[in-house]
Amino acid sequence: MFGQVLFSGLALGSIYGLVALGFTVIFKATDVFNFAQGMFVVLGAYLAVTAISLLGLPFPLAILFLVIASALVGAVIHILLIQPLSGRPMLSVIMLTIALSIVLRSVIELTYGPQGRTLSTPLPMGVLVVGDVRMSYLHLWAALVSWLCMAIFGAFFRFTSVGLLMRATADGHEAAVVSGVNVNAMNRVAWGIGTTLAAIGGLFLGQLQIASPELETIGLLALPAVVIGGMQSIPGAIIGGLLVGVIEQMASAYISPKSSDIVIYLLLLVILMVRPWGLFGQRELGRV
Amino acid sequence: MKLQLKTKLTLAVATGLLALGAIAQETPADGVYRDRIDWGLLMDMSGPTSASQAIWVNGFQDYMRRVNEGGGINGRKINVLAEDNRFNAATDKIAYEKLVGQTPVIAISGMGTSASQVALSPTIRAGKVPIVGTYTATKALSEPVSPMVYNGFCGYKQMAQAGVGYYADALKLRAPKVVTVAIESAGGKEYHDYIAEAVAKLGGTAHHVTMKVTAVDVTPQVLEIMNLKPDFITIYGVSNSAILTMKALAQYGMKTPAFGITYLGAPAIFQAMGPQAGANYNFISCFTPGGADQSAGNREMSAYADRIGRNGMQADINYVSGWITGQMAAEAIARLGANPTRARLVESLSKGFTVDSKGLAAPIVYTPTNNTGPVVFKLFGYDYGTNKFKAFGDYADYAKYTR
Numbered sequence: 001m002f003g004q005v006l007f008s009g010l011a012l013g014s015i016y017g018l019v020a021l022g023f024t025v026i027f028k029a030t031d032v033f034n035f036a037q038g039m040f041v042v043l044g045a046y047l048a049v050t051a052i053s054l055l056g057l058p059f060p061l062a063i064l065f066l067v068i069a070s071a072l073v074g075a076v077i078h079i080l081l082i083q084p085l086s087g088r089p090m091l092s093v094i095m096l097t098i099a100l101s102i103v104l105r106s107v108i109e110l111t112y113g114p115q116g117r118t119l120s121t122p123l124p125m126g127v128l129v130v131g132d133v134r135m136s137y138l139h140l141w142a143a144l145v146s147w148l149c150m151a152i153f154g155a156f157f158r159f160t161s162v163g164l165l166m167r168a169t170a171d172g173h174e175a176a177v178v179s180g181v182n183v184n185a186m187n188r189v190a191w192g193i194g195t196t197l198a199a200i201g202g203l204f205l206g207q208l209q210i211a212s213p214e215l216e217t218i219g220l221l222a223l224p225a226v227v228i229g230g231m232q233s234i235p236g237a238i239i240g241g242l243l244v245g246v247i248e249q250m251a252s253a254y255i256s257p258k259s260s261d262i263v264i265y266l267l268l269l270v271i272l273m274v275r276p277w278g279l280f281g282q283r284e285l286g287r288v
Numbered sequence: 289m290k291l292q293l294k295t296k297l298t299l300a301v302a303t304g305l306l307a308l309g310a311i312a313q314e315t316p317a318d319g320v321y322r323d324r325i326d327w328g329l330l331m332d333m334s335g336p337t338s339a340s341q342a343i344w345v346n347g348f349q350d351y352m353r354r355v356n357e358g359g360g361i362n363g364r365k366i367n368v369l370a371e372d373n374r375f376n377a378a379t380d381k382i383a384y385e386k387l388v389g390q391t392p393v394i395a396i397s398g399m400g401t402s403a404s405q406v407a408l409s410p411t412i413r414a415g416k417v418p419i420v421g422t423y424t425a426t427k428a429l430s431e432p433v434s435p436m437v438y439n440g441f442c443g444y445k446q447m448a449q450a451g452v453g454y455y456a457d458a459l460k461l462r463a464p465k466v467v468t469v470a471i472e473s474a475g476g477k478e479y480h481d482y483i484a485e486a487v488a489k490l491g492g493t494a495h496h497v498t499m500k501v502t503a504v505d506v507t508p509q510v511l512e513i514m515n516l517k518p519d520f521i522t523i524y525g526v527s528n529s530a531i532l533t534m535k536a537l538a539q540y541g542m543k544t545p546a547f548g549i550t551y552l553g554a555p556a557i558f559q560a561m562g563p564q565a566g567a568n569y570n571f572i573s574c575f576t577p578g579g580a581d582q583s584a585g586n587r588e589m590s591a592y593a594d595r596i597g598r599n600g601m602q603a604d605i606n607y608v609s610g611w612i613t614g615q616m617a618a619e620a621i622a623r624l625g626a627n628p629t630r631a632r633l634v635e636s637l638s639k640g641f642t643v644d645s646k647g648l649a650a651p652i653v654y655t656p657t658n659n660t661g662p663v664v665f666k667l668f669g670y671d672y673g674t675n676k677f678k679a680f681g682d683y684a685d686y687a688k689y690t691r
Contacts (some may be wrong), residue, residue: 001511008507015504109334114525116339118559125562127539136539139505208504209528210560212339217502253508257500258472 003133004244005253011139013245014146015201020225021150022049022197028170028232029190030081032093039108040195041219044070044202045211046108049117053063059122066203068194074195075188082191083184105213116212123207142204149200150238153193157234166190170232198222221248224268230281239280243267318630319393324365325628327352328393330383331400331423335375339527340551340606341400344423345370346598347610348397351618354592361621362628369393373401379436380404388417394621394630395441397421397613402475405429412436418634420620421613422661424475430659436640438654439661440613442550442574444475446690448482448522450665451547451572453689454680455520456490459545464492467518469509469533471501471525479524479549487636492519499533501526510536513544521546523646530569538565547572547667553605555677558670570669570680574662575649578602580677583647603677608648616643616652650683663690 023037047069053064081100085093102236124137157163169176169186176183198219205215206267221244229240244264277283319326329348332341352366360366369391371383387393398421399405409428412419413436421440422429430439456464468483470476476498480656486495495516497509510533513521521537521544523530530552537544546569548557553571560570576583577603578590589611593602601607621628623636643652650664664687667680 004511005508008505012505106334109338113342116556116560118556120559125564127541134540136535147505205504209531210556212527214339214502214526214528218504249508252500252503253511256472257503257509259497260500 002255003131005011005191005249007133007135008139009249010242011135011143011245011247012249013242014143015204016221016225016244017238017241018146018149019198019201019219019222020229020241021153021234022194022201023222023226024229024231024234024237025153026191026194027226028234029166030078030082030187031090032097033090034093034194035097036077036104037194037198037217037222038199039101039104039213040070040074040218041202041205042108042211042213042215043073043104043195044199045119045206045215046112046117046202047199048121048203048206049112049119049211050086052119052121053117062121063203066199070196070199073194074191074193077195078188078191083187101216105216108213116210116214119203119204119206119211121203121207138204138207142208145200145204149197153197154234162186162189178279196247221264224264226278227268228271230278233278233280236278236280239279315629317392318628319391320628321364323363324367324557324587325357325361326367326369326391326393326620327621328387328396328417329368329370329398330373330380330387330396330404331398333370333372335373337375337400337526340554340604341423343601343604343606344398344400344610344613346601347607347612348614348617349610349625350593350596350598350607351611351614352598355614355618360628361618364446366618366621373404373569375401377401377407381408384408384411389414393417394628394633395420395617397617398423398510400424402426410418416630416634418630418637420637423609425661433657435634435657438616438637438659440616441609442572442662442665443660444479444549445482446574446663446665447477447549447572448486450686450689451522451667452483452486452490454572454667454686455545455547456492459519461519462491464490465517466494467497467513467516467521468494468540469497469499469513469521469523469525469529470527472498473501476524483522496622499525499529501529503528503532508521509533510542513537514540514542518544518584520544522567523548523552525552527552527554527557527560530557534561534565534569546570550574550605553577553668553677554652555600555603555670555675559675563672566670566672569604570667571605572665572667574665575605575612576647576666576679577605577608577668577677579667580679581647585646585648588646589648610654612643612645612648615645619643622657650687 026034047066051057051065126137128135138223165181166186169181169183225240225244226237229236247263248260251263313420314322331345332338349368351395352368356365373380397420402424405426406428413434418436420438425439425443429437466487468480472482480496487494497512499506499509523533530548548571550573553573558566580683590602624632640655651660652662664683666683666686670679671678
């Protein structure tokens, strides 16, 4: 049982990690604690429904549609809503992301109706048996794609010039501006990436469940993941996501389903009290 | 030409009498006007339960739309004032007060949030606005019987009795071993208690396995079910509870039959499960989904929903329930004749009445001492070949389980 529960926790945690990574990218670049990240997950699920079920696109084209559309949404949100609030207090921006989340939910409900939508993809639905562990192909795919996305974006940040500029912007806005970096363009890219990562998470969550606005609650499990892993740390977001997934499944199996929330948020509280910069974050030191 | 004083007086009296006559037919405080009657709905049209409750609202509104297209009731159109509770008892209280006093209605239907029912129960029972056709039946609101409350949805107790009875007979079980998979909630516990009671009557045992309402993976629950080796499973919760459970059971090669509560009978649930997992899943319901049979009521409802472009929504059990509650409301108003008031409505309802939906449900009988509402159930499955629901037997076959 332990191996089975561990595997399901890691598979689930990979999706949380993907969504958390998107959250971290946005936070690192723009200092925005994005409460709309859960709705970006929902958006991804509905974009997939639109591409696959409504437009009838072949699966590879549907994925391309999902990636481009979600990146555009992220960039447009930055241009229209986040950029004008640049320099305003953190609270205003947080309130804006909460409002954005509510508006997105209403728009989705108005557009697609209140009923959940079935999301069917050509991804294999069978089961792979390894020893005593039964792994559904869908979970395996979700985990593999999540890791692939994490690797791609990791390489993007590390090895490309845009990634380098984004890291420079994240490390110091003023220094980046002085060096001639187009900070707004970098932030737009960050919002596009953050939204896309959440949308890919939505693609899998929508297929594991059904596409419905309730996926937001699951998407918001990325928040404890990033706090535990470290708000500024990309590896921290991934590990935080995995931890949340494994804790959720272990607590559900060995204590009770409801206890998983208690254990996750208890860990979050302990981290905030003992190591507020997270397991993999860096302590910020200020000169007096 | 100058009118004589006597003529003037006669004209004035006649005008006054006409005005009084008009006023006599118009009681705005009760939601009754010369050309319309206001009827209230309190339901979650946004929030976590909106996926089912908003569809119920559509069913109710469509029935009234059809009534209005036919000229209304005794010359008055029915104006439906639907308030969104947002799955929030506090919002519900404000909306209830609004429908009682600010934009008064003759009666209210729905009340989909059980927490609101519990909170508002004393106010409703002591008030003047009847709740005609509740969406969920809590003990707090419906027991003891009150002339102010009429349940309109399938009750958990009868769901448990009918489901357990049917499966025990169909599988020829003497002492069935049953697992209730339920989300962690008061309703889930109540449903399991009813299941345990029904199973105990047959000498069997029932186990309760819980899951989170927001679960994405139910591996721990399915491993527990595998250890328990039940004869059959029953599922209580939201759409995902059924989808995840059945998918995970299929993943582990388990073909244990399962039935869900009425709310888990939407076509989207079966489609999301897929044919392999959905083959072992049915749901118990006191209403027949649109298209599942050719009864007169089903044909009428389905044809109307198609005509106004509901795009297959009538196959959703919530739509059917809303439609039948609309019929219940329309017939209640019609019985009042030309001068309906809240007081006369309450008096009329309290004497008892029957809702005959022409096959969409078994006749629903309300008596002065019993407002339970629908009590006769049957099981439905999904035919993946035709993408339509299929019924297992007739309502009459199941009456013995809930008698």
